[in-house]
Amino acid sequence: MRVYNFSAGPAMIPLPVLERASAELADWRGSGMSVMEVSHRGKDFVACAAETEAALRLVLGIPDNYKVLFLQGGASGQFDAVPMNLTAPGDQVDFINTGQWSKKAIAAAERQGQVVNVIADEAASNYTTVPPAASLAPTPGAKYLHYTPNETIGGVEFGYVPQSDAPLVADFSSTILTRPIDVSQFGVIYAGTQKNMGPAGMAVVIAREDLTGHARPTTPAIWDWQAMAESDSMLNTPPTFGIYLLGLILDWITQTGGLTAMAERDKAKADALYAAIDSSALYSNPVAKDARSWTNIPFTLADPALDAAFLEGAQEAGLTNLKGHRSVGGMRASVYNAMPMAGVQALIAYMESFEQQH
Amino acid sequence: MRVYNFSAGPAMIPLPVLERASAELADWRGSGMSVMEVSHRGKDFVACAAETEAALRLVLGIPDNYKVLFLQGGASGQFDAVPMNLTAPGDQVDFINTGQWSKKAIAAAERQGQVVNVIADEAASNYTTVPPAASLAPTPGAKYLHYTPNETIGGVEFGYVPQSDAPLVADFSSTILTRPIDVSQFGVIYAGTQKNMGPAGMAVVIAREDLTGHARPTTPAIWDWQAMAESDSMLNTPPTFGIYLLGLILDWITQTGGLTAMAERDKAKADALYAAIDSSALYSNPVAKDARSWTNIPFTLADPALDAAFLEGAQEAGLTNLKGHRSVGGMRASVYNAMPMAGVQALIAYMESFEQQH
Numbered sequence: 001m002r003v004y005n006f007s008a009g010p011a012m013i014p015l016p017v018l019e020r021a022s023a024e025l026a027d028w029r030g031s032g033m034s035v036m037e038v039s040h041r042g043k044d045f046v047a048c049a050a051e052t053e054a055a056l057r058l059v060l061g062i063p064d065n066y067k068v069l070f071l072q073g074g075a076s077g078q079f080d081a082v083p084m085n086l087t088a089p090g091d092q093v094d095f096i097n098t099g100q101w102s103k104k105a106i107a108a109a110e111r112q113g114q115v116v117n118v119i120a121d122e123a124a125s126n127y128t129t130v131p132p133a134a135s136l137a138p139t140p141g142a143k144y145l146h147y148t149p150n151e152t153i154g155g156v157e158f159g160y161v162p163q164s165d166a167p168l169v170a171d172f173s174s175t176i177l178t179r180p181i182d183v184s185q186f187g188v189i190y191a192g193t194q195k196n197m198g199p200a201g202m203a204v205v206i207a208r209e210d211l212t213g214h215a216r217p218t219t220p221a222i223w224d225w226q227a228m229a230e231s232d233s234m235l236n237t238p239p240t241f242g243i244y245l246l247g248l249i250l251d252w253i254t255q256t257g258g259l260t261a262m263a264e265r266d267k268a269k270a271d272a273l274y275a276a277i278d279s280s281a282l283y284s285n286p287v288a289k290d291a292r293s294w295t296n297i298p299f300t301l302a303d304p305a306l307d308a309a310f311l312e313g314a315q316e317a318g319l320t321n322l323k324g325h326r327s328v329g330g331m332r333a334s335v336y337n338a339m340p341m342a343g344v345q346a347l348i349a350y351m352e353s354f355e356q357q358h
Numbered sequence: 359m360r361v362y363n364f365s366a367g368p369a370m371i372p373l374p375v376l377e378r379a380s381a382e383l384a385d386w387r388g389s390g391m392s393v394m395e396v397s398h399r400g401k402d403f404v405a406c407a408a409e410t411e412a413a414l415r416l417v418l419g420i421p422d423n424y425k426v427l428f429l430q431g432g433a434s435g436q437f438d439a440v441p442m443n444l445t446a447p448g449d450q451v452d453f454i455n456t457g458q459w460s461k462k463a464i465a466a467a468e469r470q471g472q473v474v475n476v477i478a479d480e481a482a483s484n485y486t487t488v489p490p491a492a493s494l495a496p497t498p499g500a501k502y503l504h505y506t507p508n509e510t511i512g513g514v515e516f517g518y519v520p521q522s523d524a525p526l527v528a529d530f531s532s533t534i535l536t537r538p539i540d541v542s543q544f545g546v547i548y549a550g551t552q553k554n555m556g557p558a559g560m561a562v563v564i565a566r567e568d569l570t571g572h573a574r575p576t577t578p579a580i581w582d583w584q585a586m587a588e589s590d591s592m593l594n595t596p597p598t599f600g601i602y603l604l605g606l607i608l609d610w611i612t613q614t615g616g617l618t619a620m621a622e623r624d625k626a627k628a629d630a631l632y633a634a635i636d637s638s639a640l641y642s643n644p645v646a647k648d649a650r651s652w653t654n655i656p657f658t659l660a661d662p663a664l665d666a667a668f669l670e671g672a673q674e675a676g677l678t679n680l681k682g683h684r685s686v687g688g689m690r691a692s693v694y695n696a697m698p699m700a701g702v703q704a705l706i707a708y709m710e711s712f713e714q715q716h
Contacts, residue, residue, distance in 0.1 A: 001390050002384070002385065002390045002391075003389070003390035003391060005390075005391050005395055005396075007395065007396065007397040007400070008397070009397075009595060010394060010395055010396060010397060010398060010595065010598055011395060012391075012395055013392060013394060013395055015384065018383055018384040018392050018394075019384060021383060022380050022381075022383035022384055023380075025376055025379060025380035025383065026360070026373065026376040026377060026380055027360065031361070031678075032359050032360045032361035032363075032676065032678070033360075033361060033363050033370075033678070034371060034376050036368060036371060036376075036556070036557040036558075036603075037363055037365065037368055037369060037370055037371055038363075038365065038368060038679075039365040039366070039367075039368065039679050040368060040558065042365070042679065072430045072431045072432065072435065072559055073430045073431050073435070073578075073580055074430065074580070074594050074595055075594075076579065076580050076593070076594035076595075077430065077431070077578060077580055077594075079578075079579075080578035080579070081578075107579075108578070108579065111575060111576055111577075111578075111579075112576060113576070192595065194595050194598075198394070199394040199597070199598065199599045200394075200398065200595045200596065200597055200598050200599070201430055201559045201560070201595075201596075201597030201598075201599070201600060202559070217469060218469055218470060218471070218576075219469075220431075220434075220435060220437075220438035220439075220466070220469075221434065221437075221438070221465075221466065221469075222431055222432070222434050222435055235434070236432050236433075236434035236435075237367060237368065237432055237434075237550065237552050237558045237559075238558065238559075239557070239558055239559030239597070240368055240552075240557065240558050240559075241557045241558070241559070241599065242559060245394075318390065320389075320390070320391070321396075321397050321400065
């Protein structure tokens with residue numbers, strides 16, 4: 001029985017994508033080989049990677065003056081690669097700190113020798129808010145402004161795009177492909193793939209081309225955006241299975257109405273779950289209403305002693321991976337693109353039933 | 359029809375492994391999820407990763423005082439990570455240069471600020487030889503001696519393990535798991551996975567524990583061997599599908615007799631192909647006989663004008679990816695663990711038939 005998997009990542013993959021991948025795993029495109037076995041420099045895979053890039057460009061509306069890179073090391077790798085590619089040691093950079101993933105990106109920038117100006121820090125609310133747009137005062141001369149549009153652990157999401165004279169750098173790991181975005185507002189977008197784009201092990205980087213070509217001499221070749229752009233992300237052997245599977249997911253997005261339809265479905269799922277939480281006496285979500293995530297919805301039970309029973313019953317009902325992050329406690333429902341509304345409805349029904357019993 | 363795929367990497371994966379992965383792709387271990395969808399911090403995947411590590415330790419005979427890491431970025435990433443973890447800028451390191459992969463590792467060490475002593479360079483033979491063991495004179499005080507046991511492009515392989523007072527660091531990408539090795543002779547072994555260990559996108563690092571814990575402060579967290587060892591390679595989201603598939607491959611190795619049997623099969627495959635080349639008037643292999651690779655066997659045709667016809671006929675016969683590396687020309691047959699003797703015999707039969715016709 002297929003379950004509804006609320007994992008924060010790795011996370012659900014659309015069943016039609018899994019079924020297609022399974023069917024062609026030992027013989028891809030009539031090649032007599034698995035897509036995992038073909039040479040990345042052969043014409044079949046070169047075409048596959050080009051198709052995946054073209055589909056991503058089309059679905060996200062990526063302008064021609066942006067490079068699209070498929071890199072290894074996930075978003076955590078890009079925490080270090082961003083300062084390596086955009087700064088020299090000692091340069092000033094701006095960060096907005098909205099929680100744990102912001103903090104990891106800040107730590108990496110400091111590790112790479114940046115002078116980090118945290119221009120907004122939501123510590124006072126225990127990271128349940130985003131700063132008001134008008135309150136942001138970027139530092140003149142900073143090389144970039146980095147922010148985390150969605151904090152996967154805290155369940156906090158920006159409802160706006162911060163503005164700065166410096167290029168905007170955004171870790172879109174949790175919400176890329178959940179809705180249309182205006183890529184031209186960003187200098188660099190990066191995202192780990194294990195939430196909305198397939199298996200773990202890859203980062204997609206979308207970089208405005210004037211921001212490539214400035215990597216420090218010590219930058220590892222496989223994270224040098226310019227070198228990777230010039231080699232179509234194949235300076236070394238790329239994560240071929242991840243590129244292939246992202247292509248299948250983009251096909252699925254296109255076939256189900258593209259990002260406009262995706263956004264409607266994702267918003268409806270989140271709205272339904274927040275409404276259930278807010279109308280309940282047992283459950284609560286700590287996040288400010290204007291900062292609530294579409295994709296990561298933490299909630300606590302009024303009596304934490306009920307947590308174990310809640311999780312056990314959920315597991316029996318085929319609702320898995322609802323345990324909250326160890327740093328937050330309680331529950332967390334991650335509802336990425338591949339989670340159907342039926343899964344959210346099943347969760348709500350279970351929550352209501354559990355509340356009535358306790 | 360499944361073909362015999364002689365790709366240098368990504369490369370053949372045993373068919374029983376692909377069939378098992380295909381069968382359980384949408385429902386792994388009865389979880390109702392794909393292995394690609396489960397949380398890396400859930401008990402099922404934590405157990406899977408532990409099983410893979412235990413199997414690798416058993417199959418390779420890895421002593422307890424070595425850490426086993428599953429990292430992203432492939433062997434190319436480790437080209438930079440090795441000096442980051444083992445040296446400070448300005449430290450001296452020794453390298454043996456036997457070809458293109460040695461050169462890339464040297465370039466990365468220089469990029470990371472090392473003083474590189476190339477204690478042997480096989481340029482005089484156009485990289486068709488390995489240096490005599492007795493000729494090596496490691497530099498007193500060098501932090502490590504790095505070599506490439508098998509050059510995938512040149513088809514050159516060491517028949518011995520170099521000795522140095524400094525720790526030995528080896529890029530085992532092409533030959534790991536092809537035969538038993540004495541891990542205790544090495545300080546660090548690293549290998550990309552896309553030849554004998556599964557899909558592209560992962561590096562396995564086997565590091566003696568006294569060599570961890572010395573990373574430079576600027577080392578990206580995901581390549582800090584000590585930090586990754588302490589977190590069971592899960593400081594960030596690991597390449598879960600690759601870890602899972604490596605586990606399946608290790609099962610297959612164990613079921614087919616372990617590395618002793620593997621070595622017999624691999625050596626027999628290589629011996630048969632070299633014998634066919636050496637007894638032919640049309641084909642030749644440029645590598646010194648004491649330096650011939652078991653896994654990557656380049657050969658040229660006496661008349662390069664026949665190359666296209668050779669490749670076309672091979673493709674029709676179900677023998678794929680035989681075109682040589684662009685830097686070498688001619689042909690290259692990579693015959694990793696998953697290539698059966700029947701594939702090598704089919705190639706030899708085709709080569710003989712082609713020679714008779716031309």
